[in-house]
Amino acid sequence: MRPDPDRAPVEGPLPRRATDRVEDVVAWLLTGAALVVVVLAVVTGLGVHGREAERAEQQRDTVSQTRAVLLEDAHVVVSSESVHLPTQAQARWTDRDGRDHSGVVTVTRSQRAGSEVEVWIDAQGEITSRPTHPMNAVFGGIVSALGVLCAGAVPILGIWFGVRSLTLRCNARRWEREWERVEPQWRRTAF
Numbered sequence: 001m002r003p004d005p006d007r008a009p010v011e012g013p014l015p016r017r018a019t020d021r022v023e024d025v026v027a028w029l030l031t032g033a034a035l036v037v038v039v040l041a042v043v044t045g046l047g048v049h050g051r052e053a054e055r056a057e058q059q060r061d062t063v064s065q066t067r068a069v070l071l072e073d074a075h076v077v078v079s080s081e082s083v084h085l086p087t088q089a090q091a092r093w094t095d096r097d098g099r100d101h102s103g104v105v106t107v108t109r110s111q112r113a114g115s116e117v118e119v120w121i122d123a124q125g126e127i128t129s130r131p132t133h134p135m136n137a138v139f140g141g142i143v144s145a146l147g148v149l150c151a152g153a154v155p156i157l158g159i160w161f162g163v164r165s166l167t168l169r170c171n172a173r174r175w176e177r178e179w180e181r182v183e184p185q186w187r188r189t190a191f
Contacts, residue, residue: 017174019167026163030156037152045145052137059131062123067116068093074107074115084108091117095125103127 068091077085092102105119105127122128 017171019170023163023167026160030160033156034152037149037156040152041145041148044148045141048144049137049141052132052140053134056132056134056137063120063128063131064096065118065120066093066095068105068119070105070107070111070113070115070117071102072113074111076107076110091119093119093121093125095121096123097125099125101125 071090071092074087074089076087079085086106086108088104089107090102091105092100093105094100101121103126105117107117111117120128120130
């Protein structure tokens with residue numbers, strides 16, 4: 001490709017608009033902020049995963065399943081949408097050490113007194129909830145990391161699109177002013 005003989009060679013870097021420099025600075029700052037958000041997301045995800053995994057491990061060691069005998073009839077209510085609403089009933093059960101306990105248990109289907117239901121008990125033999133599944137730790141870590149990423153990405157993208165909108169408006173006004181100055185001369189040379 002041969003140089004254009006009518007055009008003077010340009011020495012040094014090409015001239016740049018102030019809006020280009022503003023966009024460059026903002027892009028560098030937002031890239032740095034995005035890297036910080038990614039690091040925070042990873043740290044948060046790993047932290048949540050660690051806590052949930054530790055909790056699941058602790059529950060695995062202290063929570064166990066046993067069978068409780070209902071001391072009264074349990075009548076589960078069926079809603080108009082055919083959903084079975086759990087009910088509570090008095091029951092008795094034996095813990096890991098062989099001690100008898102009694103109390104209220106949740107029943108998910110209608111049963112007569114004397115029926116057995118599965119319940120979860122803690123180390124003291126008291127009714128507790130089902131232990132956390134180890135996959136909950138993974139899921140919790142991923143969800144929390146994605147939450148931090150989204151929470152960080154929204155303002156970063158908002159700032160970037162706001163700056164781009166402002167610089168495009170500034171450039172459009174500048175191009176209009178330059179065109180108003182150049183257009184009369186261009187018309188004379190073009191026609």
